[in-house]
Each structure stands twice: as C-alpha cells, then as structure tokens.
Amino acid sequence: MSKIYDYLDERLSITELRKFGEKKTVPLHKYSFWYYWGGISLLCFLIQLITGILLMIYYKPGPDAYNSVRAITYDVDFGWLVRSAHSWSATIFLLSVFVHMFSVYFMKAYKKPREFGWWSGMALLILGLLFGFSGYLLPMDELSFTATKVGLAIPENIPVVGHAIANLMRGGLEVSEITVQRFFAWHAVVLPLLYLPLLMFHLFLVQKHGNAIPESEEAVPVAQRKTIPFFPNFLLKDLAMWLFTLNVVAVMASLFPPDLGKMADPLGPAPVGVHPEWYFMSSFETLKLIGRVITGTIGEAVGITIFTLGMVLWCLIPFYDVNTPGGLKGKRATYFGLFCLGVLLVTTLLGYFVG
C-alpha cells in the first residue's frame, strides 16, 4: 500500500497537495453553515451530469421525443428512477444555487477582491436557468410544450430584434419537433460547454481568495477568529453534506417521480392550470401582476424591463457597495437584498396559492 502511495506521490505530489489542504483554513463562526451551499450545488450539478448522460442513452430528440421519454419512464428498467433523479436534482440544484447566492449576498462576499466570483456566479445562475428552461421541453408533453410556448413569448417582447430571436430559438414560428432538437443541442452540448469552464473559473477564484467572512466576524480581532483546516476537517463536513443531499435526492426521486402528461398536441388548447417550474414562478407571477395594472403588450414590456434592470442592478452590486463596513451603502445593499428576496418569495407563493 505504501509502495503504491510512494509511486503515485513521486509523480503526482500527493503529499504536497495534502499539506496544502492541511494548511488552508476555513473560517468557523455562527454563519459557517452557509458555506456548504456552493458545494451542495456542485454535487447536484455532478448528479445532473451523470443522470443526463444516462438519459441520453435512450432519449431521442425530434419527432420521437415524447415516445422515447415514455419508453424511459415505463419500459426501460429503472428508467423512471434515472429520469426522476435528473428532475429532482435539477430542482435541488437551483434551490441550493439560490440559497448560495443569497448567502453570498448577505455575507457581502461580492466585495473586493471577490467581484469576479460574484459575476461568474451570476453567469452560472443564468446558465442554470437556461438548462432548466431547455430541459423542461424535452419530454414534449402537453405541459412542457405549453410552458415553452409561454416562455418564448418573453424574448418575443424584446424591441426590434425580439421576433427574430424567438424564431431562431424555436426554429420556426411555432414550437415543434425542430424546437426539441434545438433545445436538446443547447441542453446537452452548448450549455455544458459554456458551464464547465465557467465553473472551473468560479472554483479557482474560491480557492484563490478563500471564504469571505460576514461583517460581524470582521469586527472580531484576527487573533480571536476561529478556523478549521480545509483538509480533512472541512472536506469531511462537506462530504457529510453531500451524503445528506444525495439521500434527499434519492428519497425524493424514489417517492415522487415526475409525471409524463399527454403527448403535446399543437392544435390542442393549453391545459388548465398551466404554470411554469417553481424557479420561473416568480417572474411568471410578477408579469401577470404587472399585466393587471398595465394591460396589453406595454405591460409585458414594462415587466420585462423591470426584471432586466433588477438583474443588472443585482450584478452590479459590487460597484455600489464598496469597502465601508457598516456604512450606509452597505445597509442599503442589505435592504435591497431583503427586498429582492421578499419579492421572490411572495410572488412565488402568490403564484402557487392565489394565481
């Protein structure tokens, strides 16, 4: 055993890596719990990668899409479980990404020198949402067909170039099997190719700058701050969180596998109670609410403009909230974060229980 270790160590410098991991520290304080959510997102992404490759073995984009998902769900051994794990870990992935983003925001971990961590994270979030949007169409049942039609109406509202963009995304004037083929190319090739290098960059920055500490901890004198070694202490805790997450995915996937609705019928009416996936519910509901106040396409345009502006502001927060701990700008940034979180939660709940 030690001979194998020596052989590998001489060539791969394992001891050096271990020493590095032992020397690297992770801050320990009452908000340390929030450090795990990036790791949970990473695990879910890895589950997505593996279950996605497994689904690709039987999935057929294009005109056979619905029937191939039917076969995966009902004919292939454990196909329902692989599909369910893919769907559930997508949900837990986006949930943990949101928690990660808000915890980074409220810990003000976007401040110098971590701005690029924030921006790359935002880009990863947008790609994650596009993964969700493109993946949702792939089964090509009634619900996914309708949700995609509605979703593509959003780029349709962009002034001047909106129609052209929506048509290019659809590959036609209406959602069809050509759209499924395109969305599959996005979902399984283009988005992963964009996502993986960006993820590497994001992780490199986390390693380079280390964990940010919240302002309350920054007030503590350096000598009194507590830390734990990254290896093995933090890594083991991280792995324990992974194991917990894996169990949650496994239990949810086994007990609540996703339905497959009726095959999409381009001539059929939209099914009753159609609504987007939960991670788009907030924007769906907000557009609906704004549409009630300002009717017509103008309402839609106003809604989309507000969203875009909000997203831009959210991304630019490192420029506004610069290094003045406890300052007025810092407090305003926190209030803006609470406001955004509140709007997100309230509109999502409204979408489910009122809309």
Next chain:
Amino acid sequence: MSKNPSNNPSIEPVEDEISRASFIKVTVGGMCLAYAAAIGYPVYRYLNSPVAREAAMSAVTDVALPGADKLPLGGVLLFKFGPYPSMLIHHKDDSWVAFDSVCTHLGCTVQYHPEQDKIVCACHGGQYDSHTGANVSGPPPKPLTKFNVKVATGTVTVTRA
C-alpha cells in the same frame, strides 16, 4: 470492539483508540460499498435493459413464417429467430433447411450462394455446407446452428433443434 471497557477497566486507552479507528474504517468502508451497490445496481439494470429484452426474445423456441411455403426451389428467405438473423433455404431437391446466419468465426452474417450451393461468409472467406451447415473451408471453427423446419400449407415453422 470485542472487549467491553466496563468489564475490563485495565484496558489501555491506546488499544481503545486503535479499535475505534478500525471500527470507523470498517463502517465507513461498508457504507461506501452499500452506496456503490445502491447506485450501481439500478444503473447496471438501466444500461442492461435492452440486453435483457433481447435475451428474453432469444428464449423463443419457434418462429412461424407465414407464406414461406411458397419459397421457390433454390430460394432463400432471411428472417429473425429471436434477435438473431437466420435463413431458410428451399433446396432444388425440395428439401428445407434453416440456419442461424451468424458466422461461428467472428459473428458476421453469412449468405447463401445458390449457384455454388454454398453458404459463405464475406468477412474472412469461411464456407459452410448448405445442407448440413458443416464448416467446410476457411476459419470457422464450428458448424452453423441448424433449426428444425416443418412445412405446412400456408406456413413454415422453424423450431430450435
């Protein structure tokens, strides 16, 4: 974990540490194995699903070929026996034979040459007797699998010999 410390107060702490470490090693190792199995088994079954289906198909013992009794003298009909390509030959002497068309050498699909009255494999030049299926020339190590043929009006039934 074989010793109970309360029964043996003289136990040395060092020994206890070692047994605890090895206990954790075994437990963690066992858990890892259990997880690997819990994930590996469904993934194996998922990937193996079409194989399992074809294996079930290959368990068939007979295939009915409706209308095959009209096959002319010297004619050949290609059909699937379960998942495997197979051939039915109606010889000029009015005898009927059926073979599994998978070459016993490296698995290419063989073909019947009526003018030479031979079954040949294009991949490596293997040749088989078209009446018995015996390997007569080239690399094939074994004869072709022969099926039983029953001809009735309107149908030919091929059964596993």
